[in-house]
Amino acid sequence: MMIPLLAVAGASASAITDAGMPTRLNPIELFLNADVVVRVVMGALVLASVWTWTIVVGFWLKMGSVRRACDRYEDGFWEARDVDAFHKEQGKKDIPSARIVTAALAEWRRSTAGKTIDREGTRQRLSSAMESAVTSETERLANRLNFLATVGAVAPFVGLFGTVWGIMGRFFSIGAQANSSLAVVAPGISEALFATAIGLFAAIPAVIAYNRFSHRVNRFEARLFRFADRFHATLSRELEV
DSSP, rough: HHHHHHHHHHHHHHHHHHHHHSSSSSSHHHHHSHHHHHHHHHHHHHHHHHHHHHHHHHHHHHHHHHHHHHHHHHHHHHHHHHHHHHEEEEEEETTTHHHHHHHHHHHHHHHHSSOOOOOHHHHHHHHHHHHHHHHHHHHHHHHHHHHHHHHHHHHHHHHHHHHHHHHHHOOOOOOOOHHHOOHHHHHHHHHHHHHHHHHHHHHHHHHHHHHHHHHHHHHHHHHHHHHHHHHHHHHHHTTTT
């Protein structure tokens, strides 16, 4: 009778253990059971992650739209026989290339309005005006990327702060209870480490997106400079007539 009873008792204990211990991590329970400070850290990191993905999707769509608009404008611009007429028709649209032409034509009219024209000074002023316009366009595009850089740099440390705070609180509770068993220590440490995991979850996509989009902005800036240089050469030839 001893062996069956022991077997039944062992099976019951095993069933209780299996029923009482979770088979996988539950993020919601980790969040709800964490310390208040840790929950605030987690919530802030989740919001940062959501905003990061909002910027990523929005910037990706915006870059595609801007690139296609510039393609259409520049193709029509170089094929137009009357640049002024074409620009009056198409230049009011939200197109970076069009704003570069607007800045160049405005400077051209100011510099050639007098009876005598300083050709070399006009070339320099045209170059400065278009360079300033290109810089303004790229800064406007890259404005929201600063948030991605901030999240990528700061989020891991914010998550680490939540982890350290949670572990400190758990060790304080262990000292007060005088019980250092793994069953008491492990849940609190898991909740604290979850803050670091969320910090990495927010930071990694932000860093990848920032590097990728910065490269695209740099390429687009180089494209605008090429367009500006070509238009500058066209206007310079007009000065030689």
